[in-house]
Amino acid sequence: MTPDPLTPLTPFHTCNGVLHAESVPLSDIASEFGTPCWVYSRQALESALDEFQHELAGLDALVCYAVKANSNLAVLDVLARRGAGFDIVSAGELKRVLAAGADPQRIVFSGVGKTAAEMELALNTGILCFNVESAPELERLNAVAGRLGKSAPISLRVNPDVDAGTHPYISTGLKENKFGVAYDEARALYRQAAALPHIDVSGIDCHIGSQLLDAAPFAEALDKLLVLVDQLASDGIALHHIDLGGGLGIRYSDDDVPTSVHAYLQPLLARLRGRPLRILLEPGRRLVGNAGVLLTRVEYLKPGEVKNFAIVDAAMNDLARPALYGSWHDIVPVAARAGDAAKWEIVGPICESGDFLAHGRQLTLAEGDLLAILSAGAYGMAMSSNYNTRPRAAEVMVDGAQAHLVRRRESAEALYALEQRLP
Ligand SMILES: Cc1ncc(COP(=O)(O)O)c(C=O)c1O
Numbered sequence: 001m002t003p004d005p006l007t008p009l010t011p012f013h014t015c016n017g018v019l020h021a022e023s024v025p026l027s028d029i030a031s032e033f034g035t036p037c038w039v040y041s042r043q044a045l046e047s048a049l050d051e052f053q054h055e056l057a058g059l060d061a062l063v064c065y066a067v068k069a070n071s072n073l074a075v076l077d078v079l080a081r082r083g084a085g086f087d088i089v090s091a092g093e094l095k096r097v098l099a100a101g102a103d104p105q106r107i108v109f110s111g112v113g114k115t116a117a118e119m120e121l122a123l124n125t126g127i128l129c130f131n132v133e134s135a136p137e138l139e140r141l142n143a144v145a146g147r148l149g150k151s152a153p154i155s156l157r158v159n160p161d162v163d164a165g166t167h168p169y170i171s172t173g174l175k176e177n178k179f180g181v182a183y184d185e186a187r188a189l190y191r192q193a194a195a196l197p198h199i200d201v202s203g204i205d206c207h208i209g210s211q212l213l214d215a216a217p218f219a220e221a222l223d224k225l226l227v228l229v230d231q232l233a234s235d236g237i238a239l240h241h242i243d244l245g246g247g248l249g250i251r252y253s254d255d256d257v258p259t260s261v262h263a264y265l266q267p268l269l270a271r272l273r274g275r276p277l278r279i280l281l282e283p284g285r286r287l288v289g290n291a292g293v294l295l296t297r298v299e300y301l302k303p304g305e306v307k308n309f310a311i312v313d314a315a316m317n318d319l320a321r322p323a324l325y326g327s328w329h330d331i332v333p334v335a336a337r338a339g340d341a342a343k344w345e346i347v348g349p350i351c352e353s354g355d356f357l358a359h360g361r362q363l364t365l366a367e368g369d370l371l372a373i374l375s376a377g378a379y380g381m382a383m384s385s386n387y388n389t390r391p392r393a394a395e396v397m398v399d400g401a402q403a404h405l406v407r408r409r410e411s412a413e414a415l416y417a418l419e420q421r422l423p
C-alpha cells in the first residue's frame with residue numbers, strides 16, 4: 001500500500017495521477033533538471049513562517065530561522081523578505097544570510113565552538129546577539145570585542161536539563177549534552193559577564209532539542225528560565241530578551257502528530273505576558289522540513305531471496321538522516337503504476353551497507369520510475385556530502401507554475417578544483 005500523506009492542502013499533491021509541487025509536475029522537474037534533485041515550494045516556506053508570525057502578531061518578537069536546517073540562498077531570500085531573522089552557527093552561515101539580504105540586527109549566533117575570527121566577523125557585522133555557550137567562550141568574546149573597541153551583546157545559552165523525549169543524537173538540553181551552560185552555574189556566570197568591560201548582557205537563551213512533537217518540555221524549560229530571569233533581576237541584571245530556541249517537530253509519517261504552532265506558542269506566550277522581554281525563536285525544521293522533497297529515479301530493481309532492492313540515484317550522501325538516525329521519510333511514486341506491490345529496500349549506489357533511504361516499503365516499481373522522498377527540506381541538502389565523489393544534487397524552487405534552478409548540480413570537476421593548484 002502506498003502511503004498517502006499528501007493532503008490536498010500541502011503544496012505537494014497528486015493531480016491527474018502525477019505528484020506536483022504547487023502547479024508543477026515533479027516529472028517535468030526531473031526532465032528539466034535531472035535527478036537526484038531537491039525540490040522546494042515557496043508557498044510552503046511562506047506559509048510555515050506565516051504561522052509563527054500570525055501567533056506573534058502585535059508582540060515584540062523575532063523569528064530567527066535556524067539556517068543549519070537549509071542554507072540555500074533562495075530559501076534564505078524567501079524567509080528574509082517575509083521578515084525572518086536568522087540563527088547562524090558559523091562564519092559561512094553569516095556570509096550566506098548577509099548575501100541573502102539579512103539585516104544584521106536580526107541575526108543571532110549560536111554554537112559551542114565559535115572561533116576568534118568568527119567572533120570578529122560577527123562583531124564587525126553588528127549582529128543582534130551572541131548566544132554564548134561556555135565561560136571560556138565568554139572570555140574570548142570579551143577579548144576579541146576589546147581588541148576591536150566594541151561591546152558584544154550576549155545571551156547565555158542555559159541548559160535547563162529538560163528531557164525533550166527526542167532521538168539521543170538530537171536532544172540538546174540535558175546535562176550530559178555538550179551544549180549550553182549548566183543551569184546551576186548560569187547565575188554566577190551572568191554576574192561575571194556583567195562585570196566584563198566588552199560584554200553587554202542582553203538576553204537569555206535555550207534550545208532543548210529537535211523534532212519535539214510534544215509542547216510540554218518547552219514550557220518546562222521556560223519555567224526554569226524565568227526563575228533565573230527573576231534571580232538575575234534581583235542581582236541587578238535586567239535582561240532585554242528571551243530566546244526560546246527551535247525544536248518544534250514536523251510530520252514525517254502518520255505516527256507523528258506534530259503540535260500546531262498555536263498550541264506550541266500559546267503556553268509560552270501566556271507565561272511571558274506582562275514581562276518586558278522581547279521574544280526570540282529559532283525554528284529550523286518546522287519552517288523548511290515539509291517544504292521540500294528529494295526527487296530520485298529508480299536505476300535498477302534487484303529482487304532477491306531475502307530482500308528486494310530498488311537502487312535509486314539518490315543516496316546517503318544526499319539524504320543522510322535515514323542512515324544516521326534511522327529516520328523515516330515517506331517515499332511515494334511520482335506517478336502511481338498498476339501492478340502488484342512488493343516490499344522494497346530503497347537504497348543508493350554508495351559502497352556502504354548503511355546506504356539506505358528506507359527499508360521494506362510496499363511499492364509497485366519499475367526501472368526508471370521517479371520517487372519523491374518527502375519531508376526532506378530540513379537537514380537534507382544541508383547535511384549532504386561528496387562521499388564516493390558524488391556531486392551534490394541540484395536544488396529547484398517552485399513558485400506557482402514556475403520551477404527555478406536555485407543551485408546547480410555540482411560537477412566532478414568542481415570537486416577537484418580546490419585541490420588542483422596545490423603544490
Ligand atoms: C541552537 C539551535 N537553535 C535552533 C535549532 C533548530 O532546531 P530545529 O530545526 O529543530 O527547529 C538548533 C538545532 O537543533 C539549534 O542547535
Ligand SMILES: N[C@@H](CCCC[NH3+])C(=O)O
Pocket residue numbers: 068170210211321378379383
Ligand atoms: N540534523 C538533525 C537535527 C539536528 C538539529 C541541529 N541541532 C536531523 O536531521 O534531524
